[in-house]
Amino acid sequence: xxxxxxxxxxxxxxxxxxxxxxxxxxxxxxxxxxxxxxxxxxxxxxxxxxxxxxxxxxxxxxxxxxxxxxxxxxxxxxxxxxxxxxxxxxxxxxxxxxxxxxxxxxxxxxxxxxxxxxxxxxxxxxxxxxxxxxxxxxxxxxxxxxxxxxxxxxxxxxxxxxxxxxxxxxxxxxxxxxxxxxxxxxxxxxxxxxxxxxxxxxxxxxxxxxxxxxxxxxxxxxxxxxxxxxxxxxxxxxxxxxxxxxxxxxxxxxxxxxxxxxxxxxxxxxxxxxxxxxxxxxxxxxxxxxxxxxxxx
Ligand SMILES: NC(=O)c1ccc[n+]([C@@H]2O[C@H](COP(=O)([O-])OP(=O)(O)OC[C@H]3O[C@@H](n4cnc5c(N)ncnc54)[C@H](OP(=O)(O)O)[C@@H]3O)[C@@H](O)[C@H]2O)c1
Numbered sequence: 001x002x003x004x005x006x007x008x009x010x011x012x013x014x015x016x017x018x019x020x021x022x023x024x025x026x027x028x029x030x031x032x033x034x035x036x037x038x039x040x041x042x043x044x045x046x047x048x049x050x051x052x053x054x055x056x057x058x059x060x061x062x063x064x065x066x067x068x069x070x071x072x073x074x075x076x077x078x079x080x081x082x083x084x085x086x087x088x089x090x091x092x093x094x095x096x097x098x099x100x101x102x103x104x105x106x107x108x109x110x111x112x113x114x115x116x117x118x119x120x121x122x123x124x125x126x127x128x129x130x131x132x133x134x135x136x137x138x139x140x141x142x143x144x145x146x147x148x149x150x151x152x153x154x155x156x157x158x159x160x161x162x163x164x165x166x167x168x169x170x171x172x173x174x175x176x177x178x179x180x181x182x183x184x185x186x187x188x189x190x191x192x193x194x195x196x197x198x199x200x201x202x203x204x205x206x207x208x209x210x211x212x213x214x215x216x217x218x219x220x221x222x223x224x225x226x227x228x229x230x231x232x233x234x235x236x237x238x239x240x241x242x243x244x245x246x247x248x249x250x251x252x253x254x255x256x257x258x259x260x261x262x263x264x265x266x267x268x269x270x271x272x273x274x275x276x277x278x279x280x281x282x283x284x285x286x287x288x289x290x291x292x293x294x295x296x297x
Contacts, residue, residue: 006121006175007151016044016259018048018260020261022263023054033072036065042268048206049114060113063115083106121149124155137170144171155178155204162199179206180256181214187203208258225287243273246270248279251278
């Protein structure tokens with residue numbers, strides 16, 4: 001599979017596997033290992049995690065697979081995120097903690113849970129209005145120096161939030177992980193994609209099928225979208241409309257890196273198949289127009 005250069009010393013597979021829904025996949029450890037091997041065989045080597053997924057339990061499910069098969073680690077790039085703190089018996093309200101101590105200790109927990117010595121990329125999960133960027137810079141320096149994190153980035157950051165943080169860091173940021181799909185186009189229009197292009201970083205894309213809503217959501221825009229995806233599917237000779245929805249992202253000149261959320265190998269193959277097709281500008285704007293409900297000016 002095609003790969004994408006995220007930094008001088010780091011490339012990702014062009015399609016990433018996300019672990020937010022790993023509980024829905026209902027896999028035993030051995031079945032998860034088989035699934036990971038099938039993904040690796042088709043070239044999906046980059047795995048997206050977060051400390052909070054599954055209320056802080058999913059990194060350990062993945063770690064169970066690596067414990068049985070430590071040889072798989074060197075075939076992968078691992079991405080994780082932190083700084084969201086969930087409310088619990090001891091925590092009165094959900095909040096964000098970007099302190100040096102919290103970032104370092106959460107990353108150390110992620111390493112332990114995933115049975116690995118390092119992650120390839122650590123992302124700050126959400127922008128934080130109460131962040132001290134000097135603490136983030138110190139945490140990143142320490143994790144890099146200790147060999148626990150190779151590269152850094154953010155998720156869900158707007159351009160001003162990204163630039164402010166960048167101005168304090170002594171390590172480069174390699175990505176901004178953002179929501180984007182045919183049904184959720186806000187980040188195409190609010191400056192986020194443009195900032196990523198200006199910074200020469202490739203955005204990782206979460207919920208590239210709007211969490212499945214592309215197939216299930218009711219409404220006029222959704223009906224128009226499905227009908228347009230079907231028209232283009234027939235034109236390009238693809239097997240399924242989700243391939244067209246992935247092509248809409250993969251054709252974009254910013255070099256978007258979609259994260260698939262499926263645990264079914266036949267569905268994980270769809271974004272990989274989508275790499276075979278490049279939408280024309282006319283086809284790309286047919287989808288844009290179908291969702292907006294009006295033509296461009
Ligand atoms: N940074 C952030 O703030 C953030 C937020 C949310 C998610 N993420 C990351 O993004 C990843 C993907 O998000 P997502 O799960 O919402 O992605 P998604 O691919 O938009 O949605 C996956 C859902 O769509 C269904 N689906 C139907 N056809 C599919 C197909 N061809 N390919 C994939 N799924 C299909 C899946 O069903 P089945 O389960 O039956 O396959 C699953 O329920 C997460 O795992 C996580 O790593 C990051």
